[in-house]
Amino acid sequence: MNTEEKDVFDSMNMLMRQSLEKLASNFSSIRSGRASSAMLENTMVTAYQQKMPLKDMASLTTNDANSLSVQVWDIANVKTVEKAIYAQDQSLTLRIEGNTLYVSFPAINKERRLLFVKQAQEKTESTKVVMRNVRRSLNETLKKQLKDKTLSEDDYKKLLKESQSITDAYHKKAEESLAKKTKDIMQI
Numbered sequence: 001m002n003t004e005e006k007d008v009f010d011s012m013n014m015l016m017r018q019s020l021e022k023l024a025s026n027f028s029s030i031r032s033g034r035a036s037s038a039m040l041e042n043t044m045v046t047a048y049q050q051k052m053p054l055k056d057m058a059s060l061t062t063n064d065a066n067s068l069s070v071q072v073w074d075i076a077n078v079k080t081v082e083k084a085i086y087a088q089d090q091s092l093t094l095r096i097e098g099n100t101l102y103v104s105f106p107a108i109n110k111e112r113r114l115l116f117v118k119q120a121q122e123k124t125e126s127t128k129v130v131m132r133n134v135r136r137s138l139n140e141t142l143k144k145q146l147k148d149k150t151l152s153e154d155d156y157k158k159l160l161k162e163s164q165s166i167t168d169a170y171h172k173k174a175e176e177s178l179a180k181k182t183k184d185i186m187q188i
Contacts, residue, residue, distance in 0.1 A: 037061065128171055
């Protein structure tokens with residue numbers, strides 16, 4: 001494998017890793033039985049004529065397994081934050097005391113758990129689509145090199161096989177993450 005091919009595969013690995021990291025970030029927003037500040041920190045709130053994540057305008061603290069407190073730094077934005085949280089998930093119970101919102105999460109029944117598992121599966125599938133697109137892009141680059149005669153037919157086939165094996169390995173990691181998240185969600 002020459003330097004250019006190595007750079008292409010390094011780039012592919014980096015993009016695949018980023019996809020897995022994004023999947024983990026997406027998973028953190030899915031409830032798994034206990035409240036977590038990660039579930040709300042990326043809620044988009046419109047304040048100061050722009051949209052910004054909640055974590056940039058408030059402190060989020062986990063109180064117990066079913067509640068969080070959101071301490072808004074600017075009391076003028078408390079109602080805006082309340083609306084944004086409620087818009088994200090209408091099953092939440094919100095209570096305001098000064099510049100602090102107390103968010104209570106309802107108990108999760110089996111039906112809701114299955115819904116959360118389905119959301120995790122959808123996020124995993126979209127991650128795998130991104131990974132396949134990365135592989136497709138690499139394969140098109142290799143095909144162009146073959147057409148330009150800068151790559152032999154044997155090397156082309158070998159590199160296609162290598163790109164497929166890398167993709168398969170990352171797909172397996174995504175599936176393992178899904179299995180772990182599913183186990184967390186279904187655990188009572």
